[in-house]
Amino acid sequence: MAQTIFRTATRADVPAILDLLTNDDIARSRDSAPGRSASGQTGVSEEADAACWAAFEAIDADPRNELIVADEAGAVVGTCQLTFVPSLSRRGAERMIIEAVRVRDDLRGRGVGRAMMLWALDRARERGCGLAQLTTDKRRTDAHRFYAALGFEPSHEGFKLSL
């Protein structure tokens, strides 16, 4: 694959990240909003747009949240969000929660996702985390194989409740 770098997202990356998040059958089945937000494009409510920008600013300002992009020659080809949670369990070690992992669909199977996850696990070790965890929809069987190959154990049941 081309040289890929992993870095913290900037405001300029937000439209590309939203494209990655929404270009997904399962996400589409879950969200009622069409297409991207926070981009000023038609079809997106101003309210959703403002909420996405506010979320970006909140993540950007929070030392325990990192929005990451995989960048190939200036193009955003992957993303994930890392949240570092302090915890009294497991001898007081911080845990890293990984959410919103996506790779551009025309680039899958080339190792971008694997390289991004290995990079994220290095970030966690660098911070002294004792544990990395994530949940993935039960329908994403390819993702299950992907995480198992990275050494993750499907030891937990993941419960969600829409509010």
Place this chain on the structure above:
Amino acid sequence: MAQTIFRTATRADVPAILDLLTNDDIARSRDSAPGRSASGQTGVSEEADAACWAAFEAIDADPRNELIVADEAGAVVGTCQLTFVPSLSRRGAERMIIEAVRVRDDLRGRGVGRAMMLWALDRARERGCGLAQLTTDKRRTDAHRFYAALGFEPSHEGFKLSL
């Protein structure tokens, strides 16, 4: 049940919270450390003790983390940790992650856990969260029924990797 109040934990609650976290077969099978930490008791390394106090201070200072206790007449009878994660997914809504849910074992089945979860879900709604989520060990079949009865859907596979 007796009058139960739910509140943010103080330093004075930490030993009781650690007792709840460690008095659990699955947690014991996972952690190598015996008994409670952060209490100055014998059998606990000073390193683990310091890490637990540091974790408490980190949670206490973080506006996106809340360590909660269920308090009956001054006794800690339950605990959970709430983490509010800003997110670009799901139209920019914050999500609440619930971790480390425990109820004192001699008080189970009296509704303390259910009342604590309903209280936590109200906290999430108050903050405008779009989603509440948690993972629970696949061996905790009682917990699976408990969360399903609260309306949670076991839609996700929960992966963990020790670092």
